[in-house]
Amino acid sequence: MNLLQKQGFFNSLILYAGTALGFFNLIILFQRFLSIEEIGFFSLMIAISLLYAQIASVGVSNVILKYFPYYRSDDKKHNGFVTFVVLWSVAGFAIFTLLFLLFKNSIIHFYSEKKGATLLVKYFYYLIPLSFLTMVYAVLESMALTVFKNVLSSFLREVGLRLFTLVSVLLIAAAIINYNDFLGVYIIANIFMILILFIYISKGKQFKLAPISAQLLKDKKKFFNYGFYTVLSGSSYVMIQNLDIIMLSLLTKESLSFVGVYGTFFSIALVISLPAKALSRTSLQIVAQSWVTNDLAKIGKIYYKTSVVQMLIGCLLFVGLIINKQFIILLLHKPEYASYFDVFIVVGLGFLVDMTGGLNGYIMNVSKYYRLTTLFIVLSVIFCVVSNWILIPRIGMMGAAVSYLLTMFVLNFAYWLFVKVKFKLQPFGKVHALIFFIGVVCLLIGLYLPVLKNQYADMVYRSVVIGVIYSFLAYFFKISEDINIIFDRIIPRRKK
Numbered sequence: 286m287n288l289l290q291k292q293g294f295f296n297s298l299i300l301y302a303g304t305a306l307g308f309f310n311l312i313i314l315f316q317r318f319l320s321i322e323e324i325g326f327f328s329l330m331i332a333i334s335l336l337y338a339q340i341a342s343v344g345v346s347n348v349i350l351k352y353f354p355y356y357r358s359d360d361k362k363h364n365g366f367v368t369f370v371v372l373w374s375v376a377g378f379a380i381f382t383l384l385f386l387l388f389k390n391s392i393i394h395f396y397s398e399k400k401g402a403t404l405l406v407k408y409f410y411y412l413i414p415l416s417f418l419t420m421v422y423a424v425l426e427s428m429a430l431t432v433f434k435n436v437l438s439s440f441l442r443e444v445g446l447r448l449f450t451l452v453s454v455l456l457i458a459a460a461i462i463n464y465n466d467f468l469g470v471y472i473i474a475n476i477f478m479i480l481i482l483f484i485y486i487s488k489g490k491q492f493k494l495a496p497i498s499a500q501l502l503k504d505k506k507k508f509f510n511y512g513f514y515t516v517l518s519g520s521s522y523v524m525i526q527n528l529d530i531i532m533l534s535l536l537t538k539e540s541l542s543f544v545g546v547y548g549t550f551f552s553i554a555l556v557i558s559l560p561a562k563a564l565s566r567t568s569l570q571i572v573a574q575s576w577v578t579n580d581l582a583k584i585g586k587i588y589y590k591t592s593v594v595q596m597l598i599g600c601l602l603f604v605g606l607i608i609n610k611q612f613i614i615l616l617l618h619k620p621e622y623a624s625y626f627d628v629f630i631v632v633g634l635g636f637l638v639d640m641t642g643g644l645n646g647y648i649m650n651v652s653k654y655y656r657l658t659t660l661f662i663v664l665s666v667i668f669c670v671v672s673n674w675i676l677i678p679r680i681g682m683m684g685a686a687v688s689y690l691l692t693m694f695v696l697n698f699a700y701w702l703f704v705k706v707k708f709k710l711q712p713f714g715k716v717h718a719l720i721f722f723i724g725v726v727c728l729l730i731g732l733y734l735p736v737l738k739n740q741y742a743d744m745v746y747r748s749v750v751i752g753v754i755y756s757f758l759a760y761f762f763k764i765s766e767d768i769n770i771i772f773d774r775i776i777p778r779r780k781k
Contacts, residue, residue: 299436300559303443310447311552314454316618323464325541326404328548329534330412330468332527337416338423339523341381344512345373349427351651352508354577357431365497367428369505373512374424378417385413404541411468418475425482428492437485441478449474514659525662525669525692529685532673537681546621547682550629553613556606557599557636568644573651584648585710592643592712593720593765599640600724601755603633605748608731612744631686635693643712645700657703665696716764723758727751 315324353366393406426438453470456462462470486492524531530551533543568587575583606613607630614623649658669692676684705711731751737743759765760772 299439299443303447304556304559306444306447306451307552308556310450310454311549312613312616313618314451314458315549316616318454318458319464321545321619321621322404322541323545325534325543325545325548326408327468328530328552329405329541329544330408330415332530333412334416334419335523336527337381337385337412338420340516341378341416342374342420342423342516343377343509344514344516345370345377346423346427347516347650348373348508348512349424349431350573351511351655352504353428353431354574365501367492369497369501369508370424370428373508374420378420382413408465408468411472415472415475418472418479422475422479422482425479425486429482429486438482441482445478445481446471446474449477511655514656524666525689525696528666528669529673529689532670532677533682533685536674536677542621543682546625547628547685549617549622550625551632553606554629554633554636557602557633558640559602572644572647576651581708581710584708588643588645588648588704588710589712589714590765592641593714593716594768595643596637596641596717596720597759597764597768599637600720601727601752603637604724604728604731604755605751606633607728608734608747608751609744612740615740625682628682628686631683631690635686635690638690638697639693641717642697642701645697645704645712648704648708648710649700652708654703654707658700661696661699661703665692665699668692668695716762719762720759720764723755723762723764726758727755730754 315327319327349370389409393409422438422442426442429438449470453462453467456470457464457467530544530548533547534540537543568591572584572587575581575587610626614626646658646662649655649661669688672688672691673685676688678684680687701711701713731747734747734750737746756772760769763769
């Protein structure tokens with residue numbers, strides 16, 4: 286098993302374990318022990334902190350991934366690269382925080398008449414430390430990625446943080462702590478994660494603080510240019526992922542109530558993107574290294590394989606969630622969700638479109654055409670804002686979902702077209718049509734399977750039947766060579 290397969294395998298296990306925990310937290314605990322508005326504020330807080338951290342860091346995580354390979358040195362000082370990153374991060378966060386505080390009153394005033402606004406007013410200052418911790422973790426994670434150590438960072442984020450969340454909600458259920466304490470525990474959990482990751486990286490002795498070299502200082506303008514352009518694209522992508530949540534809170538009187546429902550469905554739909562996250566964590570650095578040697582053949586091979594595997598697994602998860610609609614509604618426990626399931630389907634399609642595009646955006650982002658990546662994604666943000674502004678007042682929550690789907694399609698089409706024209710690389714083939722066919726067949730079968738009276742038993746049998754049929758068809762049509770090899774190892778053929 287090569288590096289890509291090994292780390293992808295472990296990251297997949299971690300992501301799915303994290304998803305199981307996330308499902309339990311969100312669908313079981315949150316719905317029973319938190320109000321819709323409290324769930325909505327928690328979703329909004331995370332959305333804002335992600336965007337805050339992206340902008341405040343001025344693209345430093347992308348700079349690390351792109352330029353560290355050029356400054357790597359055997360003495361582990363790397364020409365003072367680590368020192369440069371620390372100074373950059375701290376200065377950027379300090380400047381942005383001053384601006385954030387300057388507009389505090391305007392932000393609070395705007396939300397003053399919205400449902401659930403008291404939570405934003407009460408916990409406004411929680412956004413600053415959470416955003417700082419989010420930025421620090423992203424920097425440490427990027428440094429770990431440069432030396433191909435990404436499993437622990439994945440575990441801490443996907444499993445560790447959710448374990449802390451699980452325990453804190455159970456404490457709310459036992460009336461030991463309240464919602465205020467819950468948010469405090471979440472911030473403490475982020476600090477704990479950072480300490481563990483920092484110790485892990487330090488023990489590897491791969492990085493040392495050192496004076497910044499003259500050559501690195503000479504190149505700082507190049508770094509800042511790249512950081513500026515990628516922070517536009519990076520923060521814009523985070524904005525696209527969270528803009529619907531933010532705009533629902535802005536454009537509807539229901540505000541955090543709508544955000545609570547939409548954020549819950551959006552989080553469930555995130556399951557569809559898990560294979561993409563697992564594969565891309567290692568693939569990104571391999572693509573970056575391949576650009577150093579201009580190995581387009583290697584990039585093209587990874588581009589194709591990731592697209593196929595991501596679409597194949599993503600379709601299975603998407604179909605599985607749709608056919609188990611009644612079970613999901615049962616678990617959500619609140620009647621508000623029943624009439625909005627179509628919102629989940631549209632958002633899920635958005636995730637499926639995005640992950641099927643493979644590494645198209647990243648291939649552009651680490652090439653000399655990275656400025657165009659920024660242009661594409663900034664234009665996509667504008668498109669997303671306009672479409673949300675038009676659709677949300679007219680069709681409410683569904684407007685946010687449709688806007689997300691359209692934005693993902695437009696952005697990925699633009700990436701695909703550019704990479705195909707400029708680099709003669711594209712990930713699509715007849716297998717993608719076969720995956721679509723298999724998905725439709727399994728969806729129809731799943732929807733028309735007999736319904737069992739016991740909904741838990743119905744979920745298990747429905748999922749198993751569709752999982753077996755989907756896997757058999759994928760193996761029979763030889764959709765992915767890598768996946769067929771795995772199946773052959775698990776179920777060895779009889780010798781003739």
